[in-house]
Amino acid sequence: xxxxxxxxxxxxxxxxxxxxxxxxxxxxxxxxxxxxxxxxxxxxxxxxxxxxxxxxxxxxxxxxxxxxxxxxxxxxxxxxxxxxxxxxxxxxxxxxxxxxxxxxxxxxxxxxxxxxxxxxxxxxxxxxxxxxxxxxxxxxxxxxxxxxxxxxxxxxxxxxxxxxxx
Amino acid sequence: xxxxxxxxxxxxxxxxxxxxxxxxxxxxxxxxxxxxxxxxxxxxxxxxxxxxxxxxxxxxxxxxxxxxxxxxxxxxxxxxxxxxxxxxxxxxxxxxxxxxxxxxxxxxxxxxxxxxxxxxxxxxxxxxxxxxxxxxxxxxxxxxxxxxxxxxxxxxxxxxxxxxxxxxxxxxxxxxxxxxxxxxxxxxxxxxxxxxxxxxxxxxxxxxxxxxxxxxxxxxxxxxxxxxxxxxxxxxxxxxxxxxxxxxxxxxxxxxxxxxxxxxxxxxxxxxxxxxxxxxxxxxxxxxxxxxxxxxxxxxxxxxxxxxxxxxxxxxxxxxxxxxxxxxxxxxxxxxxxxxxxxxxxxxxxxxxxxxxxxxxxxxxxxxxxxxxxxxxxxxxxxxxxxxxxxxxxxxxxxxxxxxxxxxxxxxxxxxxxxxxxxxxxxxxxxxxxxxxxxxxxxxxxxxxxxxxxxxxxxxxxxxxxxxxxxxxxxxxxxxxxxxxxxxxxxxxxxxxxxxxxxxxxxxxxxxxxxxxxxxxxxxxxxxxxxxxxxxxxxxxxxxxxxxxxxxxxxxxxxxx
Ligand SMILES: Cc1cc2nc3c(=O)[nH]c(=O)nc-3n(C[C@H](O)[C@H](O)[C@H](O)COP(=O)(O)OP(=O)(O)OC[C@H]3O[C@@H](n4cnc5c(N)ncnc54)[C@H](O)[C@@H]3O)c2cc1C
Ligand code: SF4
Numbered sequence: 001x002x003x004x005x006x007x008x009x010x011x012x013x014x015x016x017x018x019x020x021x022x023x024x025x026x027x028x029x030x031x032x033x034x035x036x037x038x039x040x041x042x043x044x045x046x047x048x049x050x051x052x053x054x055x056x057x058x059x060x061x062x063x064x065x066x067x068x069x070x071x072x073x074x075x076x077x078x079x080x081x082x083x084x085x086x087x088x089x090x091x092x093x094x095x096x097x098x099x100x101x102x103x104x105x106x107x108x109x110x111x112x113x114x115x116x117x118x119x120x121x122x123x124x125x126x127x128x129x130x131x132x133x134x135x136x137x138x139x140x141x142x143x144x145x146x147x148x149x150x151x152x153x154x155x156x157x158x159x160x161x162x163x164x165x166x
Numbered sequence: 167x168x169x170x171x172x173x174x175x176x177x178x179x180x181x182x183x184x185x186x187x188x189x190x191x192x193x194x195x196x197x198x199x200x201x202x203x204x205x206x207x208x209x210x211x212x213x214x215x216x217x218x219x220x221x222x223x224x225x226x227x228x229x230x231x232x233x234x235x236x237x238x239x240x241x242x243x244x245x246x247x248x249x250x251x252x253x254x255x256x257x258x259x260x261x262x263x264x265x266x267x268x269x270x271x272x273x274x275x276x277x278x279x280x281x282x283x284x285x286x287x288x289x290x291x292x293x294x295x296x297x298x299x300x301x302x303x304x305x306x307x308x309x310x311x312x313x314x315x316x317x318x319x320x321x322x323x324x325x326x327x328x329x330x331x332x333x334x335x336x337x338x339x340x341x342x343x344x345x346x347x348x349x350x351x352x353x354x355x356x357x358x359x360x361x362x363x364x365x366x367x368x369x370x371x372x373x374x375x376x377x378x379x380x381x382x383x384x385x386x387x388x389x390x391x392x393x394x395x396x397x398x399x400x401x402x403x404x405x406x407x408x409x410x411x412x413x414x415x416x417x418x419x420x421x422x423x424x425x426x427x428x429x430x431x432x433x434x435x436x437x438x439x440x441x442x443x444x445x446x447x448x449x450x451x452x453x454x455x456x457x458x459x460x461x462x463x464x465x466x467x468x469x470x471x472x473x474x475x476x477x478x479x480x481x482x483x484x485x486x487x488x489x490x491x492x493x494x495x496x497x498x499x500x501x502x503x504x505x506x507x508x509x510x511x512x513x514x515x516x517x518x519x520x521x522x523x524x525x526x527x528x529x530x531x532x533x534x535x536x537x538x539x540x541x542x543x544x545x546x547x548x549x550x551x552x553x554x555x556x557x558x559x560x561x562x563x564x565x566x567x568x569x570x571x572x573x574x575x576x577x578x579x580x581x582x583x584x585x586x587x588x589x590x591x592x593x594x595x596x597x598x599x600x601x602x603x604x605x606x607x608x609x610x611x612x613x614x615x616x617x618x619x620x621x622x623x624x625x626x627x628x629x630x631x632x633x634x635x636x637x638x639x640x641x642x643x644x645x646x647x648x649x650x651x652x653x654x655x656x657x658x659x660x661x662x663x664x665x666x667x668x669x670x671x672x673x674x675x676x677x678x679x680x681x682x683x684x685x686x687x688x689x690x691x692x693x694x695x696x697x698x699x700x701x702x703x704x705x706x707x708x709x710x711x712x713x714x715x716x717x718x719x720x721x722x723x724x725x726x727x
Contacts, residue, residue, distance in 0.1 A: 045563075050570030072219065105566075112562060125563055126554055133549045134214040149570075150577040152549045155211030155381040157388055163215045 027078065031065060034085035038064060040097055041088070041121070042128050044104050053145040055128060063131030063140035064124075072163065077123065084120030135159050170196045170410065171722065173431055173446040175417045175461065177201075178261020179704055180691035180711040181452035182395025182403070186312070187715030189408035193722060196444060197400070197409060198433060200416040201258035206397065209264075209386030213548050217384050222265070223254035228608040231456070234617040236596075243615060245605060253456060253616065255658045259413050260396030261454065262658060263704070267383030268364035268392055269541050270315055271701035272306045272326045272709075274525060275299035280590070280697050284536060290592035290621050291484055293696050296668045296677040302709055303329055305716075309708035310334075310362075313393035314370050317362035324525040325359070338367045338376055340518045342509035343497070343583065347519055347542060349504060350641035356634075361520045361541060364393030364704070373397055378514030380547050412444075417461060418611055420449055420687070425469040427686045427727070434609055448718065448727060452690040452711070456485065459599040459663035459693060460614035475681035480665055480674050482599040485616065486698045488659035489624035490538060490587035493632055493649025494545060495639035498580045503643050510581055517543045517583070521638075524631050525700060535623075538589025538631050538700035545582035552577070583644060585635040587628055587651065588659075589700045592621035599663050620653035661692035661703055678717040679710070686727045690714050 042055035042064070055061070068078045088096055092107050099107060111117035131140030133147065137159050140146075147153045172188055174181045177199035188195045204222070215221050224230075226247040233251060234243045246252050255262035276283050278295040286292065307329055309315065316335035319328065337360050344358075351358040365376045373390030382392070390397045403409040414436040420428045421443070430443040451458045459482040465474035473481045499507040524537040545552065556576045557564050564572055591597075596619035601612040628651035639647045667673030670682035679694045681687040690711045692703050699706065721727055 045565035045569070047566055050567045051574045052570040109562075118563075121563055125557060125565070129553050129557070130214060130218065130550055133553050135212055137212075138214060147549065150549065150553070150573060152547070152552075152577050154213065154549065155379045155385075157210045159210040159212035159215065163212075163219060163221055 027069060027082075030082050031069070034082055034089070035061065035065075036097055037085045037089055038081070038124070040104070041085070041108065041124055044101070044108065045125060046128060046132070047101075052149045053132060053142075058132055058140045058142055058145065060128045060131040060140045063138060064127045066139065067127060067130065070163075080120065081123060081127070084116070084123070087116070087120070137162060167445045168447060169444060170194050170446040172196075172448045172450060172718070173198060173444050174450045174452055174690075175431065176261060176452035176454065176458075176691065177259045177395060177400060177411070177413075178256075178452065178454060178691070179263040179395050179707045181450070182260070182263070182399035183309070183708050183711035184450050184452060184688075184690050184715040184718070185403045185409055186399040187712060188718060189403040189406040191719045193408060193719075195403070195409050196412055196446070197403075198412045198415045198417055198431065198444065199259050199261075200436060201261075201413065203259040203411070203413045204264075204386060206386075206388060206390055209388050211379060211381045211385055213381075213550050216386075217548055218550065220252070220254075222256050222258050222386075223252060224257055226250075226252060229254075229613070230605070230607070231613055232602045232605055232615040234615060236619065241617065243602070245613075251657070253614075253657045253660075255454065259411065260394045260400065263394040264386045264392070264396060265384050266364070266392070266394075266658075266704060267543075268704075269520070269543075269702060270362050270364050270705040271520070271539060272328075273299070273302075273699035273701060273706050274324060274326050276526070277697065277699040278302075280536065284534075287592060287621075287623060290594050290623070292592060293665075293667065293672075295696060296666060299326065302706070302713065303327070305709035305712040306705060308712050309705060312712075313364055313398045313708055314366045314373065314391075315362050315364050315393065315705070316367045318360040320357075320359050322357055322359060322522055324522040333362065335367050335370070337518060338363055338365050339378060339515045341512060341515040341544070342505040343517060343544075344519055346497075346504040346642050347517070347583075347638070350638055351521070353641055354637060356521060356523050356638065358519045358521060358542075361516075361518045362705070363516065363518065365516075366391040366393070372401060378516075380514040383546065384548075416609055417453075418464070418609055419461065420451075420465040420474055422465070422467045422469050422474065422684070426684060428465075428474070428684060448686045448688070448722065450688045450690050450714075450718070451693075454691055455660040455663050455693045456599050456614055456616060458689055458691055459485070460601065460612075462664070462689075463599070463601050464611050470683070475664075475674055475683045475687060477683050478671055478674060480672065482663050483595075484593035484662045484665055484696065485597045485599055485618075485660070486591040486593050486662040486695065487597075487618070487655035488698060488702060489589045489591040489620060489628060489653075489655075491628045491632055491649060491651030492584060492586045493635055493639070493647065494582045494584040495636075495642070495644025495647035496580045496582050497642065497644055500579075501643050501645070513547065521635075524634060527630070532630070535627065536590055536700065537627055538587055540631060540635055541586045541588070543584050543586070545584050583639065583642070585639070585649075587631045587635065588702055589624060589627045589631065591624055591655070591698060593662060593697065594619065594621050597662075618655050620655070625651060625653055659703055661695040661698045664689045664693035665696045666694040667696065679714045680717070680721075685721075688714055688718060
C-alpha cells in the first residue's frame with residue numbers, strides 16, 4: 001500500500017514513524033489558523049458530562065499541538081491534521097465553529113462519510129485519546145482523570161521524561 | 167591487526183548466548199549492536215513512547231524493508247515506510263528479547279524430522295534437520311537454567327522429553343481465570359498445560375523476581391525478571407571482563423580478501439558516521455534472520471559474487487515465520503462462572519496456559535497432518551490502544567457521551583481473554599529475502615526485500631485449531647468470540663534464510679551453523695532453521711546459539727581455523 005493511501009485509509013493502530021525534520025514556525029502559523037476548529041472537534045467528540053473526561057477540561061488541544069509539532073512526529077500526518085481541519089472549515093463555509101451541537105454532529109457525520117473525512121476524524125480521535133490515556137507527564141491525563149474513569153492505570157515505573165528523552 | 171578473538175554481530179537472544187559462552191571460556195569478544203543501550207532502570211511503562219512511537223526501532227524513513235506481496239497475480243514491493251508495516255522488533259542492546267512476552271516452548275523431537283514423518287508436501291520445501299532433538303536437549307536445559315525459564319512439567323503425549331524432572335523456577339503467579347479455563351478444557355476433554363515462560367518467579371543472582379507489572383510484552387523489564395539477552399547473558403558476560411560491547415555501531419558488511427575467511431567487519435559509528443574496521447579470528451552473525459541474510463548478501467565480493475557463503479545459491483531462501491492467528495472473547499461480570507469478577511480483574515498476573523493437544527493431528531475424519539500449539543492470555547493491557555479499538559462501531563467512530571458509556575462498560579464490566587495459535591509456516595519458493603535493487607538505507611546499503619507468501623496448508627491448519635479454541639472460549643462463557651487466521655506473517659517471529667544441512671550444495675551452514683564456504687563465519691540466530699516447529703522460536707534460538715557457541719569454543723581451542 002502506498003504511503004498516501006495508508007494515511008488516507010487511516011491506521012487503526014495509530015502507528016507513526018518519525019522523520020527528523022523540525023516543524024517550522026510556518027507550521028505554528030497554520031496550526032493557529034485551524035486551532036479553534038480542531039479544538040471544537042475534540043470537544044464535540046469528548047464533551048463535558050460524559051463518563052470520561054472532556055477534551056476541554058484536559059486541554060487536549062495542547063497535547064495535540066505538542067505531539068504533532070514534535071520533531072519526531074511523522075511529517076505527512078502533521079500536514080494531514082492541518083489540511084483535514086481546513087477542509088472541514090471549507091465544507092461548512094466557515095460556519096462550523098458557530099454551529100450548535102446538533103448541527104456539528106450532522107456536519108461531522110457527513111464529513112465522516114467521505115473517506116478522507118473519516119480518516120481525518122480517526123486521526124483526531126487517536127490524537128485525543130493518546131492525550132487522555134497516556135501518562136500524565138504528557139499533559140492531558142490530568143491527575144490521572146482518564147485512567148480513573150476507566151479504572152485502568154499505567155504501569156510502574158512511570159516515565160520521568162517524555163519519550164524517554166530522545 | 168587482530169583486535170578480538172570473535173566479533174558477534176547483534177546483541178539479541180542469539181548474540182547474547184554466543185557472547186556469554188565465549189567470554190566465560192576466556193575469549194575476547196566484541197558484540198556489535200547498531201542500537202543504543204537502554205539500562206534496566208531506564209525502562210518505563212510509557213505506552214506512548216514504547217508502543218506508539220517506535221523509539222526502540224529505527225526510523226522507517228532511514229532504515230526499512232521492502233515487502234513483496236502478490237497483488238492481482240503480480241508481485242508488488244512496498245517499502246515499509248509507505249505501508250507502516252515494520253519488520254523491526256527491538257533494536258537496542260538485547261535486541262527483541264527485551265520486548266518479548268516470553269512464552270517459550272521446546273520444539274518436539276518430530277519437528278526435527280518433519281519430512282520423514284509426513285513425507286513431501288507439494289509446493290513446500292520441507293527437509294529434515296541434520297541433527298536430532300537429543301543433540302539439542304542439553305542446550306534447551308542450559309537455556310532454561312541460565313536464561314531463567316519458569317514452568318511446571320506435566321506429562322503430555324506431545325510434550326518433548328526432558329533430562330531433568332522439572333523446572334528450577336516454579337511457574338509465575340496466575341490469575342484466577344485459570345480455574346475457569348482449566349475446568350472448561352477438562353469439560354471438553356482437552357488438557358491445558360502451564361506455559362513455560364522466560365520470566366523469573368524467584369530472584370536469581372542480579373535479577374529480581376517478576377513484580378507482575380501488567381505490561382510485559384512490548385515493554386522492557388524493570389526488575390530483570392524477563393529473560394532478555396541483556397539481563398541474562400550480556401551482563402554476566404560484561405562482568406567477565408572479556409566482553410567489549412559496541413553499541414550504536416552498525417555493521418555494513420563483512421570483508422573477505424580471500425575465499426576461505428572473513429578478515430574484518432566494516433562498521434559505522436551511528437552517532438558520528440565514522441567508518442572503521444573490526445578484525446577478529448572469527449565472526450558470528452546474529453542480526454535476526456532476515457537481517458543476517460541481508461548482511462551476507464551485502465557482503466558479496468570477487469570471491470563470493472552472489473553473496474558471502476552463497477555457493478549453494480540458498481542464501482536468503484526459505485525464510486519462514488510462525489504461522490497461525492489469534493482470537494478472543496469477552497468475559498462479562500454478569501455472566502461469569504467459577505470465579506469472582508474482582509479476581510478476574512486483578513491485574514498483572516499471567517494466564518500461563520497452553521494447549522498441545524493439536525500438535526499432531528491423527529484423526530479418522532480430519533486426517534493426519536502436523537497441527538500446532540496454542541497460548542492463552544489476556545488482551546494486551548495497553549490503555550490507549552484498548553480504548554481506541556473500542557471507539558468504532560459499524561464502520562463509524564463512536565464519540566460523545568456514547569463513547570464514555572462504551573469505554574467505561576468495556577473497561578470495568580468485562581475483560582477479554584485471547585488465544586494465539588502457532589503452527590508451521592511451510593518453507594516455500596515464494597518466501598525469501600533478497601536485496602532491493604533501488605532502495606538503500608541511510609548508510610548506503612541495499613535494504614532487504616522480503617517476499618512473504620504462505621503455503622495454503624498453513625491457513626488450513628490455523629483455521630482448524632482456531633475452531634477448537636473458539637469452543638474453549640464458548641465453554642468458558644465468553645461472548646462476542648471471534649478469531650482471525652491469516653497468511654500475513656508475524657514480524658516478530660522470523661527464521662530461515664541460511665538453512666543448515668550436511669550438503670554444501672543445498673544448505674548455507676553446516677550442522678554447527680558454520681558457513682560451508684567460509685570456516686571462520688557462523689550464523690547463530692534462527693536463520694539456520696529449515697522448518698520452524700509449531701511453537702514460538704525463542705527457546706530454540708537460545709538453545710541452538712549455546713550449542714553453536716560450544717562448537718566455536720572447540721574450533722578456537724583446536725585452532726581449526
Ligand atoms: C513484542 C514481542 C513479543 C515477543 N514474544 C515472544 C514470545 O512470547 N515467545 C517467543 O518465543 N518469542 C517472542 N518474541 C520473539 C523474540 O524476541 C525473538 O525471537 C528473539 O529475540 C530473536 O533473537 P535474535 O537474536 O535472532 O534477534 P534479536 O533479539 O532481535 O537481536 C538482533 C539484534 O541485532 C541487531 N542488528 C541487526 N542488524 C545489525 C547490523 N547490521 N549491525 C549491528 N547490529 C544489528 C539488532 O538491532 C538487534 O538488536 C517476541 C518479540 C517481540 C518483539
Ligand atoms: S516485571 Fe514481570 S511482567 Fe513486568 S516486564 Fe518484567 S517480567 Fe514482565
